Amino acid sequence: MVNIFREIVGYVHSTEGSYGSDRAEITLLANKSVHRGEYLCIKHPTEDKPVFIQVEAAFMKRPSSSYDEKMLRDGDAVQDPEKMVGKAVCWQVGYEENGVVKSLLTPIPPLTPVYRPSPEALASFISPEGPSISLGTIYPTDVRLNLSLKTLFRQGALVVGGVGTGKSTLLMSMMLKILKNVRNPHILLIDWDGEFRSDVLEKTAQEYGGYMRIAASTKLARKEKSMSPVNWYNNFRALAGLSGNAREARTLYAIAKKLEEMGVSSIEWSQQGLDTILPMVESEDVKKRLEDLGRNIFRHAPEENGLDIVEAVRSNALVHADFSDASNWDEIINKSREMLDACYAKARTDPTFGVAVFIDEVHNFAPQSPHEGAASREAYDMMIPVMKLIATTGPRNGMPLFIATQRLSEVDKFISTQMGQNIFAFRVEDVDLERLRSIMGSDIAYSARLLPRGYCIYKGHALKIQRPVICVVDKEADVASVGKDLLTRWGSYP
Numbered sequence: 368m369v370n371i372f373r374e375i376v377g378y379v380h381s382t383e384g385s386y387g388s389d390r391a392e393i394t395l396l397a398n399k400s401v402h403r404g405e406y407l408c409i410k411h412p413t414e415d416k417p418v419f420i421q422v423e424a425a426f427m428k429r430p431s432s433s434y435d436e437k438m439l440r441d442g443d444a445v446q447d448p449e450k451m452v453g454k455a456v457c458w459q460v461g462y463e464e465n466g467v468v469k470s471l472l473t474p475i476p477p478l479t480p481v482y483r484p485s486p487e488a489l490a491s492f493i494s495p496e497g498p499s500i501s502l503g504t505i506y507p508t509d510v511r512l513n514l515s516l517k518t519l520f521r522q523g524a525l526v527v528g529g530v531g532t533g534k535s536t537l538l539m540s541m542m543l544k545i546l547k548n549v550r551n552p553h554i555l556l557i558d559w560d561g562e563f564r565s566d567v568l569e570k571t572a573q574e575y576g577g578y579m580r581i582a583a584s585t586k587l588a589r590k591e592k593s594m595s596p597v598n599w600y601n602n603f604r605a606l607a608g609l610s611g612n613a614r615e616a617r618t619l620y621a622i623a624k625k626l627e628e629m630g631v632s633s634i635e636w637s638q639q640g641l642d643t644i645l646p647m648v649e650s651e652d653v654k655k656r657l658e659d660l661g662r663n664i665f666r667h668a669p670e671e672n673g674l675d676i677v678e679a680v681r682s683n684a685l686v687h688a689d690f691s692d693a694s695n696w697d698e699i700i701n702k703s704r705e706m707l708d709a710c711y712a713k714a715r716t717d718p719t720f721g722v723a724v725f726i727d728e729v730h731n732f733a734p735q736s737p738h739e740g741a742a743s744r745e746a747y748d749m750m751i752p753v754m755k756l757i758a759t760t761g762p763r764n765g766m767p768l769f770i771a772t773q774r775l776s777e778v779d780k781f782i783s784t785q786m787g788q789n790i791f792a793f794r795v796e797d798v799d800l801e802r803l804r805s806i807m808g809s810d811i812a813y814s815a816r817l818l819p820r821g822y823c824i825y826k827g828h829a830l831k832i833q834r835p836v837i838c839v840v841d842k843e844a845d846v847a848s849v850g851k852d853l854l855t856r857w858g859s860y861p
């Protein structure tokens with residue numbers, strides 16, 4: 368425990384002279400600096416353990432003199448290090464007791480020494496219990512950022528960041544780490560432009576349970592739907608061309624009514640559905656006739672049925688829907704919707720089926736203003752409700768979403784709010800900063816203006832503490848757009 372408090376960085380000292388328990392203002396030693404988002408600690412007043420505090424703002428102070436301005440104007444910048452003081456404003460995060468994070472409720476006294484915690488102490492304070500994946504390091508330490516898999520899968524995640532900041536690379540790293548670290552994984556990746564065509568991804572998926580690529584031209588199987596017995600009857604009668612007076616129709620109707628009275632709420636629209644009804648038909652020749660009609664209606668050969676997406680997901684670690692061959696956005700949206708719909712219906716009814724869904728550039732799939740989106744209004748009218756449903760109830764039905772977007776404000780607000788519980792924010796545009804600030808509940812969000820690429824702020828429930836953490840993301844593999852820009856194509860780089 369002793370070496371937790373190895374490095375002293377400063378002392379609690381308030382300019383105003385008041386000291387509370389939530390917030391602590393610090394004066395830094397001359398040779399120390401701290402950055403926004405960094406974790407520091409003080410000694411617990413009665414126990415030999417650290418109480419963590421986090422830097423919300425770091426700044427320099429230098430008293431101004433009346434002649435400063437005039438001297439600077441005249442080009443006389445006299446550096447005067449003696450006058451400069453480093454300051455930091457921190458908020459208390461708390462200390463751990465029996466696995467629970469608690470807060471110190473007494474004021475943090477003046478002149479309390481403030482330390483930079485040892486990496487081990489920080490890791491043990493932040494890292495979640497149970498299985499986790501490690502996505503990078505906590506800046507500026509080499510402590511790994513481990514996120515609880517259970518939480519990630521229970522909530523999914525939203526990735527935001529401006530152009531070229533590292534969103535797709537993070538999704539790629541996440542998928543690779545899930546593939547490698549989770550037993551029997553199943554991922555559905557919706558990739559509109561082939562950004563995730565990657566040998567590394569393909570080989571890794573193959574090694575850990577199978578890889579299947581689906582194109583926009585791949586025909587999907589129509590999933591059998593279930594319907595109420597009377598609707599089933601109506602459908603059957605319409606497709607068989609039976610009049611309502613026909614004996615077969617009347618028999619079927621009577622059975623449908625009887626089933627509803629018995630409390631049967633749905634029958635599968637398939638041969639199997641018919642097979643559950645036939646034994647209830649008394650007359651042998653009506654039964655024979657219905658059998659023949661049914662054979663005609665449910666006759667598709669399996670190959671005509673197209674690809675069964677649920678089976679594809681179940682029998683592979685990664686199903687990669689690569690829509691780079693699509694001829695328009697409606698095709699992409701409609702196909703994605705069909706796949707999501709089928710997987711969701713399965714996940715809801717079958718507790719052995721589950722899939723993590725990854726969608727990059729999600730503002731194209733669930734835009735805040737559908738009339739400004741890439742696909743037609745009709746396509747979005749059908750897609751957005753599915754996305755909303757999965758964003759809210761997907762995770763608890765074994766279907767979490769992992770989505771990324773350039774612009775927080777361009778994604779359907781309901782979805783971004785829902786998914787904002789677990790957020791990775793790379794450098795964002797100024798217009799999204801306030802929204803990010805409110806999602807994160809901390810000024811640390813403002814550091815998202817300055818983050819270099821590959822750096823993000825993580826805030827969510829997959830750590831022991833629900834405070835933002837700045838993370839340097841591991842790059843596991845290149846996404847396809849790397850090295851495909853115009854200057855590279857022209858060979859213009861030296």
Ligand SMILES: Nc1ncnc2c1ncn2[C@@H]1O[C@H](COP(=O)(O)OP(=O)(O)OP(=O)(O)O)[C@@H](O)[C@H]1O
Nearest residue numbers: 529530531532533534535536820821840841842849
């Ligand atoms: N964690 C990282 N470490 C090192 N390099 C990275 C990291 N993340 C991204 N990069 C590099 O930054 C560039 C942009 O990354 P990426 O394509 O993932 O960003 P993006 O936010 O998805 O961009 P776009 O908005 O164009 O889709 C790439 O060259 C990538 O290799």
Ligand SMILES: [Mg+2]
Nearest residue numbers: 534535536727
């Ligand atoms: Mg990208």
